[in-house]
Amino acid sequence: MSDNNIIITIGRETGSGGREIGRMLASRLGIDYYDRELIQVAAKNSGLCEEVLESYDERPTSSFLYSLVMDGGTFGSNLPINHKVFLAQFDAIRHIADKGSCVIVGRCADYALSEYTNKLSVFITGTMEAKALSISKRNQLSIDKAKDFVMKSDKKRANYYNFYTGRQWGHAKTYDLCVNSSNLGYENTVDLIISCLNMKNSR
DSSP states (O other): OOTTSOEEEEEEOTTSOHHHHHHHHHHHHTOEEESTHHHHHHHHHHOOOHHHHHHTTTOOOSOHHHHHHHHTTOTTSSSOHHHHHHHHHHHHHHHHHHHSOEEEESTTHHHHTTTOTTEEEEEEEOOHHHHHHHHHHHHTOOHHHHHHHHHHHHHHHHHHHHHHHSSOTTOGGGSSEEEEHHHHOHHHHHHHHHHHHHHHHHO
């Protein structure tokens, strides 16, 4: 691990623009961006195929016993597949952070890099109206269906994060910075994150 690396982890609510903000950040800072790209790294390092990693990506589990029964303890050990996927992504996140500066979106990256002092953990939130409008346009849904999609998707993300980290997804004390992108806009959100990064690095 190099303390000179710039590491930004982004947790995000559905429709808040977390991915877009992450890409903008990476572009502005001239560093690598990882979202679904992380799955390719995890697949290469773990030996699990990308299709398996995709199917279990940020998916919650109801219990260890349930997943063990459903997955049958396959892939060569007693661990169920969803746990293997989490561990593969966990290792991939640390490998990526050790390799160089980057922005990593989702997948409990802030937890995986808990002891990394050069990491800035950010959570992007937004108003339901703005998030539903974004999802409505992206997925061609009615506003009501988009709101339902946002709520269900965020519930899954929260369950996944809370289960594997023992922390509370979206809770302010879990992150270095929480930002409402609906109020600030994407560009101003990026500016704020970079300002916080500069302040953190100047201490």
